[in-house]
Structures are given as structure tokens and as C-alpha cells.
Amino acid sequence: PLYPDMTVDEYLGFISRLKKSMLGQKHIDEICQLVRLTDVRGRLIKNLSKGYRQRVGIAQALVGNPPVIILDEPTVGLDPSQIVETRSVIKKLGKRHTVILSTHILSEVQSVCDRIIVLNQGRIVADNSPEELAARMADGTVLVLTAAAPEMALSKALSALKEVRSVSCTARRNGELEFTLETYPGKDARKAIFDCVSGGGWTMLGLREQSMSLEDIFITLTNQ
Known part of the structure; x- marks a missing residue:
């Protein structure tokens, strides 16, 4: 004290x-x-x-x-x-x-x-560096796509891609849509997404990878 x-x-x-x-x-x-x-x-x-x-x-x-x-x-x-x-x-x-x-x-x-230990109900469920922990938890890649397109049509086209596991529209503003796409492990979906958008005659405004936050990792580990 x-x-x-x-x-x-x-x-x-x-x-x-x-x-x-x-x-x-x-x-x-x-x-x-x-x-x-x-x-x-x-x-x-x-x-x-x-x-x-x-x-x-x-x-x-x-x-x-x-x-x-x-x-x-x-x-x-x-x-x-x-x-x-x-x-x-x-x-x-x-x-x-x-x-x-x-x-x-x-x-x-x-x-x-520089080292993280996660405890869940008294058990150690992770003991890694932040970088190792993020790599360990990576299960495919999360991509964020911004495009000007009809929501239903683009969502359906993206869902049909073999590289994409799930698609959700997460934001709508000023005629622009933001989609979050989860891809399968080992699959680079960027070219397929570009071809999908341009092939539909729509405009792709941005495509970026979304890193898994430490909060996401913690929730995943403690909910197992």
C-alpha cells in the first residue's frame, strides 16, 4: 500500500x-x-x-x-x-x-x-508472441471490399466464388457498399473478386485485408 x-x-x-x-x-x-x-x-x-x-x-x-x-x-x-x-x-x-x-x-x-499468455477457467489456452498468436488463429483471410453495385446482385456473385467461404454486407453509404468476405485457408481470392466485380460491370473502389484483432483472438480462445 x-x-x-x-x-x-x-x-x-x-x-x-x-x-x-x-x-x-x-x-x-x-x-x-x-x-x-x-x-x-x-x-x-x-x-x-x-x-x-x-x-x-x-x-x-x-x-x-x-x-x-x-x-x-x-x-x-x-x-x-x-x-x-x-x-x-x-x-x-x-x-x-x-x-x-x-x-x-x-x-x-x-x-x-512481446509474449501473451491467455488463461481460460484456470487453463493456459495460448502462450505465444503476438505475431505467432495471430498466425496460429488465422483460418483463411478476411477481406473488405468497397464497391458501387446492386447489393443483392453483387452479394450473390461473390458468394458463388470458390475461394470465398462467406459474404456479408457490413456498411452502406452514399451509394457505396462495404462487404466483408471470409476466404478459405490457402486461397488468394483477390483476383477472383476483381474479375467478379468488373465482369458484372460494377465499380470496385477498394479491397483490403483485415487483420484479426487481439480481442477477436481472445474471444475465440475463451469460447472454445
């Missing part, structure tokens, strides 16, 4: 004595510089913003230079600028320590972690 009536320096010195750290004041100085607390070391903890209090909590975990640091939901309740600052601190910590980040904020995982 943080002690609100202590200054940052007093608190970190207290934690150092509790942990019987022999690393001295220079160690505290290095921690404060690393987590960007240097400018507030003389201030009472109760007068700090929530973002700075989060950093004080991270700083006390670093006292004694442990090889492993566990952070539980370190950005909960912070404003966007504080979240960016805290994530930057976590990335720096990862260069010197093993940082275990426990969080349900998947955008945070994606931005700071």
Missing part, C-alpha cells in the same frame, strides 16, 4: 529498509529517473495525481532490483495521457526486468507485450 502522508522519497526509503536492500540512495535515484518521479520526490503522496501514484507503486516494486515484476491492471482509472506515460514506463522496465502484466485491456497487451 501507499502511505499518503509520506513524501515519495520517504516512502521509497521506507520500502528499501523493509526489503533490507543494500543498494543505497543511488538505487533510489535510478528508480525515480526510470519511472519519471524525479520532479515530485519531495511531494506528499496524497497530493500526487493518480498517474504519479501509479508510478510510485511501480517504483516501490523495483526497490531491491527484483528480476520479476508483476503489475496488475497498472493503467486502470488513468486518463489517456497518463496511460501513454505508464505504458512507456512499462516498456522501459521490460528492457531490464521480466514484467508480468495482468490485465483485461487487450490494447495494452498489444502495445507493450
Whole structure:
């Protein structure tokens, strides 16, 4: 716990004595510089913003230079600028320590972690790098097509392509349609889609691949 009536320096010195750290004041100085607390070391903890209090909590975990640091939901309740600052601190910590980040904020995982472990009902269902996890979960490709065409006619034509597993119209605006197409694994459907649209006398305005988000991967893994 943080002690609100202590200054940052007093608190970190207290934690150092509790942990019987022999690393001295220079160690505290290095921690404060690393987590960007240097400018507030003389201030009472109760007068700090929530973002700075989060950093004080991270700083006390670093006292004694442990090889492993566990952070539980370190950005909960912070404003966007504080979240960016805290994530930057976590990335720096990862260069010197093993940082275990426990969080349900998947955008945070994606931005700071180089290894992801997904737990479902107490079991590990995935243990990979973000890139490996995305590749493992890939089951075909999702393409997003934007075209100017009659919805029913184009949907029927796309559904008839042997490379395409499913078709859904996901947006309609100003005479343009957006279709999401799932293709079969190992099938490159782009040429077939182009030929389909142009062969029907319609206009293709765009075709792009849609990556599977970490949220999609998490939901898939935890629903198995």
C-alpha cells in the first residue's frame, strides 16, 4: 500500500529498509529517473495525481532490483495521457526486468507485450508472441471490399466464388457498399473478386485485408 502522508522519497526509503536492500540512495535515484518521479520526490503522496501514484507503486516494486515484476491492471482509472506515460514506463522496465502484466485491456497487451499468455477457467489456452498468436488463429483471410453495385446482385456473385467461404454486407453509404468476405485457408481470392466485380460491370473502389484483432483472438480462445 501507499502511505499518503509520506513524501515519495520517504516512502521509497521506507520500502528499501523493509526489503533490507543494500543498494543505497543511488538505487533510489535510478528508480525515480526510470519511472519519471524525479520532479515530485519531495511531494506528499496524497497530493500526487493518480498517474504519479501509479508510478510510485511501480517504483516501490523495483526497490531491491527484483528480476520479476508483476503489475496488475497498472493503467486502470488513468486518463489517456497518463496511460501513454505508464505504458512507456512499462516498456522501459521490460528492457531490464521480466514484467508480468495482468490485465483485461487487450490494447495494452498489444502495445507493450512481446509474449501473451491467455488463461481460460484456470487453463493456459495460448502462450505465444503476438505475431505467432495471430498466425496460429488465422483460418483463411478476411477481406473488405468497397464497391458501387446492386447489393443483392453483387452479394450473390461473390458468394458463388470458390475461394470465398462467406459474404456479408457490413456498411452502406452514399451509394457505396462495404462487404466483408471470409476466404478459405490457402486461397488468394483477390483476383477472383476483381474479375467478379468488373465482369458484372460494377465499380470496385477498394479491397483490403483485415487483420484479426487481439480481442477477436481472445474471444475465440475463451469460447472454445
